[in-house]
Amino acid sequence: MPIRTNRGRTAVYRRLWGWPLRSPRHLVGTLVVLAVVLTALGILLPKAIGKPGQTANGPGASATATSRPGVAAPVTVTSTLPPRLTSVPPPSSAPPDQDGVRVAKEWVTAWANHPDGMTTEQWLNGLRPYTTEEYLATELTTVDLARIPATKVIGEPQVVTSLAGSMEVDVQTDRPKVRVTLTKTNPGWRVTKFTQAG
Known part of the structure; x- marks a missing residue:
């Protein structure tokens, strides 16, 4: 049966928010569930939004501007990130001192x-x-x-x-x-x- 009065809603809200504080076990359980949810959001949101630096043509692609006669070509600004180093270069040798x-x-x-x-x-x-x-x-x-x-x-x-x-x-x-x-x-x-x- 739906809650129809403000007083009933307040009692339900108070009961929900007060549940984690009833005992240490409730509090630890709430913190664990919250940590799992935040971790899942941290993993799934970047995948859903897409990685920065990717364009419609793919990562690191340079944009080209096309122009029609009599129409000014739009100015396109692109930036390419330097390649990521996968290994540390060996130190250079020097003549013996x-x-x-x-x-x-x-x-x-x-x-x-x-x-x-x-x-x-x-x-x-x-x-x-x-x-x-x-x-x-x-x-x-x-x-x-x-x-x-x-x-x-x-x-x-x-x-x-x-x-x-x-x-x-x-x-x-x-x-x-x-x-x-x-x-x-x-x-x-x-x-x-x-x-x-x-």
Whole structure:
């Protein structure tokens, strides 16, 4: 039976709007249903309206204006969006910076210099001028000097990769070959990582 009085309608409206506040379960259920509805609208509305940038001729199509003799041609303004990049281009290589090569050799020389009786603090002080503070504090403080097999550098550094702001250099010692990764910082080239081969 239809509601015929304003008083009856108000009671029905109050009951509908008050339902979510009756219990926490009602409130959570209402929020879940509302989230589902909003998500569905967010997915379906762009498909129904169409993507921006599409014209009647298709996406990225350029419009052409036709004119009849004696009638001014309409002015058509079109814009084409640049193509979307699908992959990041590789960084461009740069010629090796000799300062970086020098720092790599001096770092490996200081790394291999650990005579008997040298403390870890003394060894770290020898590496400090060539190493980033972060790498020195987080990685090199835990190095056991007795486990460093090399004692001196015996070869010239060989540049493996060279970019504008970083490079990798191999330095041959009397034991393993050491690969040093350097980064160009405000004070100059500094070592951020090293690995030993063999």
